[in-house]
Amino acid sequence: MAITITTEPNDIAPVYSDISYVVTSTNYAQSNFKFVAVVKNAAGTIIAKLIAPIFHGTTDKGVFNISRILQNYVTYDFTQSLAAISKCTNSYLAYSVEFGEEYGGAEYLNLTSDTGKYVWNGLYNLYNGETTTNYLITFPSTSPKFLTRVRTRRVSLAQTDYLYFMRGNTGANAEIQVKAYDGSGSLIATSQIKSTFTDAGEKSEYLLRCPAGPDNLNDITAGNLTSGTAGNVIPASTDYYTMQAIDNGSQLGSELYRFDIVEECSKYETQYLYFLNPLGGFESVRCSMASKDKYNISRKQFKRNNYTLTGNTYAYDTSKHGITNYAVEKTKEVTLNTNWLTETEFEWLQDLIA
Numbered sequence: 001m002a003i004t005i006t007t008e009p010n011d012i013a014p015v016y017s018d019i020s021y022v023v024t025s026t027n028y029a030q031s032n033f034k035f036v037a038v039v040k041n042a043a044g045t046i047i048a049k050l051i052a053p054i055f056h057g058t059t060d061k062g063v064f065n066i067s068r069i070l071q072n073y074v075t076y077d078f079t080q081s082l083a084a085i086s087k088c089t090n091s092y093l094a095y096s097v098e099f100g101e102e103y104g105g106a107e108y109l110n111l112t113s114d115t116g117k118y119v120w121n122g123l124y125n126l127y128n129g130e131t132t133t134n135y136l137i138t139f140p141s142t143s144p145k146f147l148t149r150v151r152t153r154r155v156s157l158a159q160t161d162y163l164y165f166m167r168g169n170t171g172a173n174a175e176i177q178v179k180a181y182d183g184s185g186s187l188i189a190t191s192q193i194k195s196t197f198t199d200a201g202e203k204s205e206y207l208l209r210c211p212a213g214p215d216n217l218n219d220i221t222a223g224n225l226t227s228g229t230a231g232n233v234i235p236a237s238t239d240y241y242t243m244q245a246i247d248n249g250s251q252l253g254s255e256l257y258r259f260d261i262v263e264e265c266s267k268y269e270t271q272y273l274y275f276l277n278p279l280g281g282f283e284s285v286r287c288s289m290a291s292k293d294k295y296n297i298s299r300k301q302f303k304r305n306n307y308t309l310t311g312n313t314y315a316y317d318t319s320k321h322g323i324t325n326y327a328v329e330k331t332k333e334v335t336l337n338t339n340w341l342t343e344t345e346f347e348w349l350q351d352l353i354a
Contacts, residue, residue, distance in 0.1 A: 191228025
């Protein structure tokens with residue numbers, strides 16, 4: 001008996017895209033033949049056992065798409081005051097799959113397996129033909145992207161923001177270089193955010209997150225900087241700044257990501273909205289125009305009898321309410337308004353409702 005894996009997912013893949021296997025067997029002609037897949041986590045614990053018949057239209061192939069199963073084991077990682085490069089321990093799952101078969105009333109398990117796989121809480125843009133290579137930090141290269149849909153952002157000096165990135169299984173120390181420029185384009189500050197994650201085999205270090213807003217960049221302590229001045233990563237006179245992955249040998253490993261500082265004049269209190277983008281990273285948007293609070297109230301009621309019988313007297317009781325509430329639920333609805341957006345920013349914020 002022999003089972004062969006003919007199609008498998010990438011070693012590093014987004015969990016909300018298809019995670020599909022195609023397998024074949026030499027025993028497909030056996031009575032009541034079925035394929036069996038056993039999915040395990042990194043500790044070897046079984047998280048699912050799947051059985052599939054021969055796929056319709058084929059003679060010897062079985063198909064397993066385990067994306068929905070793996071999705072149950074990843075959530076997200078968010079720290080509003082993030083001030084150091086950190087791991088995303090809740091956003092990934094390391095897994096393996098063992099394939100077997102079933103026929104003649106017996107199971108034959110673990111005839112072949114696929115190990116060392118990794119998924120994170122992301123989703124590719126299906127229409128742009130994205131792959132892991134588009135986001136995997138690589139030295140030397142300036143092509144890999146940070147895990148966001150937009151390639152530049154506008155922020156305020158008081159804003160907290162983030163960049164998530166896929167270090168993957170590179171053994172290099174992927175740190176982040178920050179360069180701040182004034183209005184004339186002159187470089188006024190250069191800093192490098194320290195990273196201690198260099199283990200190529202440690203999957204908890206594959207997906208990392210970094211402070212990226214002026215407020216939390218200036219909260220980085222000296223101990224978390226390889227170079228630069230704590231509290232002055234983004235000077236007050238900064239017009240824009242860039243961020244880029246860099247290793248210890250000064251090789252670049254990602255795109256150059258730009259943040260423009262724009263201070264909006266508004267008579268309203270500025271509020272910041274944090275949201276999870278489709279690639280698994282959190283981002284923030286400034287809402288500096290009028291906000292409105294609305295309360296929705298729903299009540300469940302019953303109609304009670306207003307009459308009572310006291311002795312032989314049946315009379316209307318003025319102390320009893322005819323309509324009585326037995327459940328009241330109040331929800332708060334907040335309407336936030338941004339200032340004018342570019343078309344790119346508008347499309348980016350569709351991630352909030354996609």
